[in-house]
Amino acid sequence: MNNVAMIGVGISRFGRRTDARMDELAWEAFKEALEDSGVTQKDIDQFVVSNLGGWSSELLPAVVVGEYCGLAPKPTMRIEAACASGSAAAYHAYLAVASGQADIAAAIGVEKMSESTLPTTVELIGRAGNFFWEFENFGLTFPGYYALYATAYMDKYGAKEEDLAEVAVKNHYYGSLNPKAHFRKRIDVSDVLRSRYVAWPLKLLDSSPVTDGAAAVIFANSDKAKQFVDDPVWIRGIGMGSGTSNLSKRDDFLHLEAAVRAARRAYAQAGVLDPRRTFDVAEVHDCFTIAEILAYEDLEVVGRGEGFKLAKEHQVYKGGMLPTNLSGGLKAKGHPIGATGLAMLAELKRQLRQEVGGERQADIKKGWALAHNIGGTGHYAYVTIVSLDKGAE
């Protein structure tokens, strides 16, 4: 199996992008990835597009994006794994290079969420739980799903609403420093506590927004990486898991089993022995504040019931035990579904290469970073581990 490098990354500006079509957004990210890597479209053997797209009028996003990005007639397909679609696309591109079927493969993720000609975005996202049972019969939508986790967690471990709020405050702080973030306004705990309830105990400011945006990553084998760039970042492990879509079938609402499995698989592939001491920086799936706290625990960075303390004690800021979501996260940077997993990888490449700079730049000492991306409410989980070091060929 070939080693696989990320040689170029790009991210569009996130936000309510009524100024750009889906294909234009994709190009904004992909163009940056081309420039970052120095490759041109002709060097790319195949590409893949991640997009959930239930709200889009465009039924076949991959070809439309590919054509606008100058990639037709390269082989392509669309990948969907709910909110983990971008990570799934990265996995497919990784397989193409790892297997030798491609020397260079691109993954482009995009979501134009504000364009909904069909049922509303909130209704459609609600269907991304379990449509037939939980959505149609009980009217559960996504804030409701995560509220079940938040209430169970608070009840079991004594966490408070203000502890959850710490995650939002941190992610808005870093979002304020990220020129591509959807929200660039700093907030404090009292702002979060004063915001209106969406599904108790989750409030508006515990929730990630409906965001348009795109991200792109170009992957290459060792030879091509050497040919094009001096600064690749290597994929060291990708772990995946899936879980039941029926919350009623889950053992508890205190962890996402799929994420635990994905993390362990990724650690095994990458040879990570102690996840508490391996990573300089992480991007995790904070669609709601409670989700980021579960992530610390599912990744085994802390024990069960200790995640909220990390947030409370500011151990997930720069300089802390595990700086997390220095991009602003889904919460403040935004969560254009198909783009999110690739935006995480793009951020991590720049963090490890110390290209972010300023207050958002993590201290890079170990040269390892981690992305944790959830689809649905743990329907899918992807954990991707990247490193400055190539590992054994």
Place this chain on the structure above:
Amino acid sequence: MNNVAMIGVGISRFGRRTDARMDELAWEAFKEALEDSGVTQKDIDQFVVSNLGGWSSELLPAVVVGEYCGLAPKPTMRIEAACASGSAAAYHAYLAVASGQADIAAAIGVEKMSESTLPTTVELIGRAGNFFWEFENFGLTFPGYYALYATAYMDKYGAKEEDLAEVAVKNHYYGSLNPKAHFRKRIDVSDVLRSRYVAWPLKLLDSSPVTDGAAAVIFANSDKAKQFVDDPVWIRGIGMGSGTSNLSKRDDFLHLEAAVRAARRAYAQAGVLDPRRTFDVAEVHDCFTIAEILAYEDLEVVGRGEGFKLAKEHQVYKGGMLPTNLSGGLKAKGHPIGATGLAMLAELKRQLRQEVGGERQADIKKGWALAHNIGGTGHYAYVTIVSLDKGAE
């Protein structure tokens, strides 16, 4: 790169399946694939689900299907490449095994097309051309797209409507012999000519139906193939291509450029020197009769302008130059979008292993077969070559 075998295949009954939900349809096919291979769910490292699904209320088909098939919590994702989604899923599973990331991987394709709670199926399929330009501005739907090809072809080469009809007659004949086909009624050329126009010169009986159905293929590396089955069929090459979604940008309406590229790539990987003399049997993408005729030519089985003669001279029946769509094809077996590419591979495994039997069984002399699967109107093309022979490891 590991060799990759198909060790088990399954197909649900195709048709208007109001008796089964999407996940139940998927299980009908997957259960057969498990039985065919002797593997159980625990042996499968990862799976992938192909589904277009714009008409479904279920936004995340892969998890729902995976759970019902007993595959959760295995890693998964959904793959979409329009009407070539099943082939794209096969490609992903192939990469997973070829790269060594999985020993055994399953691809399950399913489409419940008769369940549309959103805009109508015909409208949604129309969007699978180019939504913003051709569908919204000109109202082109799929029969219209292919009618442009049919008129150009007839004008250039002198083919007649009755020549196109020959494809429908053949495919209905074989469909009548396939217990899983949607349409099992034989028709003759006059039936086709008397059926009503959908988009001149294409008539109702030139068109594939709206069909529910599922198909599944289990892929394995050499070691696992040997462990579980005596009769694997090997993937020898997969070629892919994409094309512009704007028909207005195509050079002509006489060929699908993406299909030509996909075929040449597949031939190169498989070492096929003369496509006219290599294959015992083929499954090609006959969404409309003209599409099957273009397929003969795009696959370089005959020269340009000669495809319609193959049909006319019955060279694509059993015993002819290239027996094609002995399953009944999309035309009569039906075209449940996410399932189609996998149903083609399932049919070819059974054909090569001479398990079909009777009038539908091709004579197997060379041990090679080919699947040709188009997404959109040539937006995507996949050509997959399979063989009884494993090839070099």
